[in-house]
Amino acid sequence: MQYQRVSRDVVEELRSIVGKGNVIFDDEEKLEGYAHDEVQGLKSMPEVVVKPQGAEEISKILKLANKKLIPITPRGGGSGLSGGAVPILGGIVISFERMNRILEIDEDNMVVVVEPGVITNDINRVLKEKNLYYPGYPMSVESCFIGGNVAENAGGGKAIKYGVTGRYVLGLEVVLPTGEIAHFGGKRVKDVTGYDMVHLLVGSEGTLGVFTKIILKIIPLPGKIVDLFVPFSSVTDAINTVSKVMSIAGIIPTAIEYMDRLSVRTAVKYLGGRFPIPDAEAYLLIEIDGGNKAQLEEDYEKIGNLCMENGALDVFIADNNSNSERMWKVRRNIGEAFDRFEPIQQGEDIVVPKKEIPKIVEELQRLSEEFGVLIPTFGHAGDGNLHPTIIKPKDMSMEEWERLLQKLLTKLYKKVKELGGTLSGEHGIGYKRKKYLPIFLSQDEIKLMKRIKFAFDPNLILNPGKIFDIDMV
Amino acid sequence: MQYQRVSRDVVEELRSIVGKGNVIFDDEEKLEGYAHDEVQGLKSMPEVVVKPQGAEEISKILKLANKKLIPITPRGGGSGLSGGAVPILGGIVISFERMNRILEIDEDNMVVVVEPGVITNDINRVLKEKNLYYPGYPMSVESCFIGGNVAENAGGGKAIKYGVTGRYVLGLEVVLPTGEIAHFGGKRVKDVTGYDMVHLLVGSEGTLGVFTKIILKIIPLPGKIVDLFVPFSSVTDAINTVSKVMSIAGIIPTAIEYMDRLSVRTAVKYLGGRFPIPDAEAYLLIEIDGGNKAQLEEDYEKIGNLCMENGALDVFIADNNSNSERMWKVRRNIGEAFDRFEPIQQGEDIVVPKKEIPKIVEELQRLSEEFGVLIPTFGHAGDGNLHPTIIKPKDMSMEEWERLLQKLLTKLYKKVKELGGTLSGEHGIGYKRKKYLPIFLSQDEIKLMKRIKFAFDPNLILNPGKIFDIDMV
Numbered sequence: 028m029q030y031q032r033v034s035r036d037v038v039e040e041l042r043s044i045v046g047k048g049n050v051i052f053d054d055e056e057k058l059e060g061y062a063h064d065e066v067q068g069l070k071s072m073p074e075v076v077v078k079p080q081g082a083e084e085i086s087k088i089l090k091l092a093n094k095k096l097i098p099i100t101p102r103g104g105g106s107g108l109s110g111g112a113v114p115i116l117g118g119i120v121i122s123f124e125r126m127n128r129i130l131e132i133d134e135d136n137m138v139v140v141v142e143p144g145v146i147t148n149d150i151n152r153v154l155k156e157k158n159l160y161y162p163g164y165p166m167s168v169e170s171c172f173i174g175g176n177v178a179e180n181a182g183g184g185k186a187i188k189y190g191v192t193g194r195y196v197l198g199l200e201v202v203l204p205t206g207e208i209a210h211f212g213g214k215r216v217k218d219v220t221g222y223d224m225v226h227l228l229v230g231s232e233g234t235l236g237v238f239t240k241i242i243l244k245i246i247p248l249p250g251k252i253v254d255l256f257v258p259f260s261s262v263t264d265a266i267n268t269v270s271k272v273m274s275i276a277g278i279i280p281t282a283i284e285y286m287d288r289l290s291v292r293t294a295v296k297y298l299g300g301r302f303p304i305p306d307a308e309a310y311l312l313i314e315i316d317g318g319n320k321a322q323l324e325e326d327y328e329k330i331g332n333l334c335m336e337n338g339a340l341d342v343f344i345a346d347n348n349s350n351s352e353r354m355w356k357v358r359r360n361i362g363e364a365f366d367r368f369e370p371i372q373q374g375e376d377i378v379v380p381k382k383e384i385p386k387i388v389e390e391l392q393r394l395s396e397e398f399g400v401l402i403p404t405f406g407h408a409g410d411g412n413l414h415p416t417i418i419k420p421k422d423m424s425m426e427e428w429e430r431l432l433q434k435l436l437t438k439l440y441k442k443v444k445e446l447g448g449t450l451s452g453e454h455g456i457g458y459k460r461k462k463y464l465p466i467f468l469s470q471d472e473i474k475l476m477k478r479i480k481f482a483f484d485p486n487l488i489l490n491p492g493k494i495f496d497i498d499m500v
Numbered sequence: 501m502q503y504q505r506v507s508r509d510v511v512e513e514l515r516s517i518v519g520k521g522n523v524i525f526d527d528e529e530k531l532e533g534y535a536h537d538e539v540q541g542l543k544s545m546p547e548v549v550v551k552p553q554g555a556e557e558i559s560k561i562l563k564l565a566n567k568k569l570i571p572i573t574p575r576g577g578g579s580g581l582s583g584g585a586v587p588i589l590g591g592i593v594i595s596f597e598r599m600n601r602i603l604e605i606d607e608d609n610m611v612v613v614v615e616p617g618v619i620t621n622d623i624n625r626v627l628k629e630k631n632l633y634y635p636g637y638p639m640s641v642e643s644c645f646i647g648g649n650v651a652e653n654a655g656g657g658k659a660i661k662y663g664v665t666g667r668y669v670l671g672l673e674v675v676l677p678t679g680e681i682a683h684f685g686g687k688r689v690k691d692v693t694g695y696d697m698v699h700l701l702v703g704s705e706g707t708l709g710v711f712t713k714i715i716l717k718i719i720p721l722p723g724k725i726v727d728l729f730v731p732f733s734s735v736t737d738a739i740n741t742v743s744k745v746m747s748i749a750g751i752i753p754t755a756i757e758y759m760d761r762l763s764v765r766t767a768v769k770y771l772g773g774r775f776p777i778p779d780a781e782a783y784l785l786i787e788i789d790g791g792n793k794a795q796l797e798e799d800y801e802k803i804g805n806l807c808m809e810n811g812a813l814d815v816f817i818a819d820n821n822s823n824s825e826r827m828w829k830v831r832r833n834i835g836e837a838f839d840r841f842e843p844i845q846q847g848e849d850i851v852v853p854k855k856e857i858p859k860i861v862e863e864l865q866r867l868s869e870e871f872g873v874l875i876p877t878f879g880h881a882g883d884g885n886l887h888p889t890i891i892k893p894k895d896m897s898m899e900e901w902e903r904l905l906q907k908l909l910t911k912l913y914k915k916v917k918e919l920g921g922t923l924s925g926e927h928g929i930g931y932k933r934k935k936y937l938p939i940f941l942s943q944d945e946i947k948l949m950k951r952i953k954f955a956f957d958p959n960l961i962l963n964p965g966k967i968f969d970i971d972m973v
Contacts, residue, residue: 135743135855182690191690193699194667207944214853217655217664217885217925219703220940221967222949226666226699230692247750270608277720322792380687382608412690452690467693471680476695478955483948494694 030116030491031096033074041077041119044087049125051076061120064107065167066459067366067373071113073100073120080125082200082208082239089237089488090206092119098491099204101233103143103175106167108362108374109457111179111232115492121237123174129153130240136214138197139245143174143238150243160248162189165453166359174238180230182453184358185314187273187409188281191453193229198242201228204235204484214242227479232455233490235483249316252281253327254345256354257334258307262287262392264338265309266385269408271337272313273381276329283409284312284358290365290405290416294357297364302357307340311408312354361405362414371419373432377439379448381411390442391415398435412452415439440466456494464495503589503964504569506547514550514592517560522598524549534593537580538640539932540839540846544586546573546593553598555673555681555712562710562961563679565592571964572677574706576616576648579640581835581847582930584652584705588965594710596647602626603713609687611670612718616647616711623716633721635662638926639832647711653703655926657831658787660746660882661754664926666702671715674701677708677957687715700952705928706963708956722789725754726800727818729827730807731780735760735865737811738782739858742881744810745786746854749802756882757785757831763838763878763889767830770837775830780813784881785831787824834878835887844892846905850912852921854884863915864888871908885925888912913939929967937968 033052042050051057052075063070079085092099098118105112114120123144131140134157139150148168150161165171165183175181177199182191198212211224218225228236259265269283286294287309295302304310313330317323331342345351365372379387388404395402400420406413417435419428440450440463450460450467464473473495480497481487487497506525515523524530525548536543552558565572571591578585587593596617604613607630612623621641623634638644638656648654650672655664671685684697691698701709732738742756759767760782768775777783786803790796804815818824838845852860861877868875873893879886890908892901913923913936923933923940937946946968953970954960960970 133853133855134747136853137746138853180692180696186690190667193696194663203944203948209942209945209948211945213922214920215851215922215925216854216883217659217851217880218922219653219705219924219926219928220922221929221937221946222708222952223653223666223699223703224945224949226696227952230696232692235695247752273610274607279720319792319795322795378688378690380606380609380611381689382606407690410689447687449686449688449691449693451692452688453692455692456694464694469682471676472682472684472697473694475676475682475956476697479695479700479952482951482955 029096030098030118033097033118037091037095037097038075040091041075041088044084045077045079049078061102061122062113064105064110064112065366066108066110067371069110069113069458071115072117073114074117076120076122078122078125082202085121085202085237085239086206086208088119088121089202089204092488093205093486096486096488099488100490101178101237103172103178104146104167104170106171107175107179107457108376108454109451110459111455111457111493113458115458123172126239132157133214134159137245138214139243141173141241141243143172143241145173147171147173147176154245155248158248159245161195161243161245163192163195166362173241177229177238177241178231178233179453179455182407182410182412184282184284184407186407187283188279193226195244196225196229196241197244199225199228199238200240201236201238204489212242216244232457232493234480234493235489250318251320251323252314252316252351253323254351254354255313255327255330256304256343256345257311257313258305258340259309259338260307260340261338262309262388263385265311266388266408268311268334268337269384270381271333272330276333278315278326278330280313280315280409282312282314285408285413286310286312286358286361286405287403289401289403290361291357293364293368293403294361297360297367298356304343305340312358365416369418371428373417375415376412376451376454377415377443377448378410378412378452379443379446383446383448384408384411386446387413387443387448390439394435394439398431400431410452411448436463458493461493461495502569503571503591506570506591510564510568510570511548513564514548514561517557518550518552522551534575534595535586537578537583537585538839539581539583540844542583542586542931544588545590546587547590549593549595551595551598555675558594558675558710558712559679559681561592561594562675562677565961566678566959569959569961572962574651574710574963576645576651577619577640577643579644580648580652580928580930581849582924582928583932584928584930584966586931588931596645599712605630606687607632610718611687612716614646614714614716616645616714618646620644620646620649627718628721631721632718634668634716634718636665636668639835646714650702650711650714651704651706652926652928655880655883655885657755657757657880659880660756661752666699668717669698669702669714670717672698672701672711673713674709674711677962685715689717705930705966707953707966708962723791724793724796725787725789725824726796727824727827728786728800728803729777729816729818730784730786731778731813732782732811733780733813734811735782735861736858738784739861739881741784741807741810742857743854744806745803749806751788751799751803753786753788753882755785755787758881758886759783759785759831759834759878760876762874762876763834764830766837766841766876767834770833770840771829777816778813785827838889842891844901846890848888849885849924849927850888850916850921851883851885851925852916852919856919856921857881857884859919860886860916860921863912867908867912871904873904883925884921909936931966934966934968
């Protein structure tokens with residue numbers, strides 16, 4: 028694909044579409060804020076940033092880009108972990124910061140209609156007043172945009188019970204790469220009228236269409252929430268307990284988060300406070316919720332006992348908001364903590380079938396020894412979704428580090444594949460993981476996905492360089 | 501598209517692929533069984549029927565058909581309600597009757613792996629022994645195949661709480677129209693590795709690929725089930741109560757089924773038994789389930805009182821299997837009952853946002869008067885998904901009936917669209933509804949779907965004539 032650069036004429040056209048004040052051009056400092064997401068070391072400057080309002084403006088922008096063959100990169104909160112919002116080939120970045128309205132809370136139909144630039148947490152801030160709830164809970168919930176959550180099919184901390192973002196997306200207004208405004212799904216819980224375009228678009232990482240309105244299913248606010256924070260003296264004991272909570276106790280918790288010693292220590296150091304839980308090798312953070320207090324008490328007793336029988340050092344119960352938030356804050360900040368204290372590291376997002384979690388944790392320990400690197404690990408163990416973080420030794424050269432990483436990741440991924448797992452559970456392939464896609468998908472499977480990409484985007488202008496290399500279509 | 505007829509040579513090749521005894525050819529009587537589904541008056545003979553076993557055989561069949569340009573129609577239990585399994589253009593029907601094994605019950609990962617020809621009910625028959633549950637519950641649960649459920653994204657009676665089929669499909673082995681065997685998803689609850697092919701294939705009505713293995717998520721068997729059967733003296737009272745159960749009582753039931761007087765009477769007549777519930781204008785069948793008996797009692801008291809406050813004549817509680825089954829049997833057999841007693845009728849599958857159910861029921865009553873036809877109505881009111889059944893007056897000519905139907909349906913659909921609803925909630929577009937698709941989807945939206953079809957099936961051999969007309973690509 029031969030893309031064109033953004034000319035002064037194109038900038039003028041963009042200004043006339045979105046208004047002069049909503050275009051950033053020729054301003055390195057401001058443009059730099061749109062050159063990266065949360066992937067360490069990945070940066071690529073946009074040529075121009077536009078901040079449109081509504082589908083009509085975005086339609087005009089896409090028609091222009093499609094005619095001129097200029098790459099378009101949609102950008103949400105910039106908290107992504109796969110480089111999905113990084114304009115790898117320059118061109119135009121569409122930022123949704125001005126499309127941040129909650130358009131409608133429809134209690135009768137139990138849906139909320141939002142623009143893509145709403146911060147995910149803000150949805151629940153508003154819903155809470157009406158005793159309603161949107162169960163999406165990515166760890167970046169305080170800064171990520173709902174549009175990005177939908178584009179990545181974000182998972183997060185409450186997916187065991189509530190599922191991932193896609194389960195809640197009932198309808199989308201979307202601008203196609205060729206500029207048409209399309210509507211798929213709606214305020215309805217069932218719809219088999221043609222192909223399921225909604226769920227093809229969910230998780231398509233901004234490569235198939237640009238969302239302009241999102242209809243989300245909401246549920247009644249869960250009555251009461253209890254968190255159990257459980258330290259273990261061994262990683263193995265903690266990990267082996269995960270599947271037992273569901274299989275032996277027969278309870279489907281909201282969350283079962285796993286954190287090893289180094290992950291917790293790093294987050295606590297980053298947050299700066301003291302952490303009133305004894306030093307241990309591994310921790311589980313288990314959340315349950317429900318409308319019935321008696322049932323909830325019965326459940327957490329059962330889970331607590333099960334943990335103690337399986338090597339827990341203690342079980343701390345948090346049954347009020349501030350104690351719960353203290354525990355979750357540690358969990359939510361692990362990623363950022365490593366980013367701060369370990370200048371060079373690689374965060375992963377592997378998934379395996381639940382039963383195989385102990386095996387993959389064992390493999391991570393083995394790889395850590397074989398390669399002589401630390402691999403602290405945390406994540407959504409109840410979903411089989413872990414975030415091992417490979418830390419570069421301080422004295423290693425960058426060349427050596429790159430070689431090591433490639434070797435280590437290839438070994439890790441092959442094991443993940445062998446165990447029936449996959450490359451990414453919730454962060455996406457984006458730019459960061461695309462070279463490893465062929466370990467997990469066959470050439471035929473990738474070719475089919477490229478044909479779908481081509482069906483949406485014949486000029487390949489939308490978020491090029493993500494998921495796979497488009498010049499291979 | 502210029503399709504070819506099935507030659508004797510092709511039949512010989514098919515025999516060598518699946519074995520002589522697994523090909524039906526030149527036998528009108530046997531072929532006729534594969535010429536229709538449950539859509540009244542729709543029949544088209546296959547040229548040949550094959551009963552393969554496994555992906556390898558199906559791959560060979562599709563490669564052959566793709567080379568010779570012969571239409572392929574995959575067929576499940578034949579209980580479909582949109583003509584999806586009817587070989588409109590002749591060619592080869594693939595029947596899954598020999599691919600009926602439950603391959604694996606994996607309790608650790610809470611999944612079951614099945615072949616597409618398993619009868620949906622049989623999955624739960626086996627799971628029940630292990631206290632496990634698959635929540636799919638189409639009304640044809642005793643005869644439909646799970647492969648058909650996935651192809652249509654079947655809804656059914658328990659979708660309010662448990663969602664539709666697609667929520668449970670974690671992975672698919674699928675033969676592409678060009679013959680490649682692909683694997684998407686797996687035994688994992690999160691997966692964002694490339695596009696969500698699993699959910700694009702779910703509900704694609706056998707037009708994008710042929711399923712050969714299905715990985716389904718399962719859940720613990722719900723502890724206890726209670727059904728409430730509630731007669732009302734007016735349709736309006738019954739329908740107005742539906743949304744109140746969820747919004748006022750704050751309970752998410754498993755099911756809220758609506759049946760009007762004529763629907764219930766016809767089913768009871770068909771079943772031949774006596775129905776120990778007083779004669780009323782409309783009925784709700786409300787099911788709740790849960791692990792905690794006290795909670796369940798509290799919930800059904802609340803729902804019962806709410807019904808009585810809203811015009812119910814009485815509330816009958818069924819808290820054992822045989823009473824529940826007696827009520828559900830009536831509900832499940834309405835469709836078949838109309839099919840038996842009303843030789844010519846048209847069953848619909850409209851969906852509207854929950855809040856709009858009273859308005860659409862009002863419109864149905866209006867249309868019934870305007871056109872002078874009976875339109876008994878039943879369905880999954882809690883999902884906003886209704887099955888109005890338009891009955892041909894006995895003395896009306898077929899020409900007049902066809903004209904009436906087209907006029908009535910066009911008016912009905914325009915109202916459904918105006919209310920934010922859609923053409924089909926769970927039965928699919930198939931052959932039966934394709935001419936009405938443009939009322940609900942724009943030309944751009946349909947064109948995009950056709951491009952996706954083309955990405956999968958460049959020779960357009962797989963289930964042609966369904967959803968839209970393929971020669972328009």
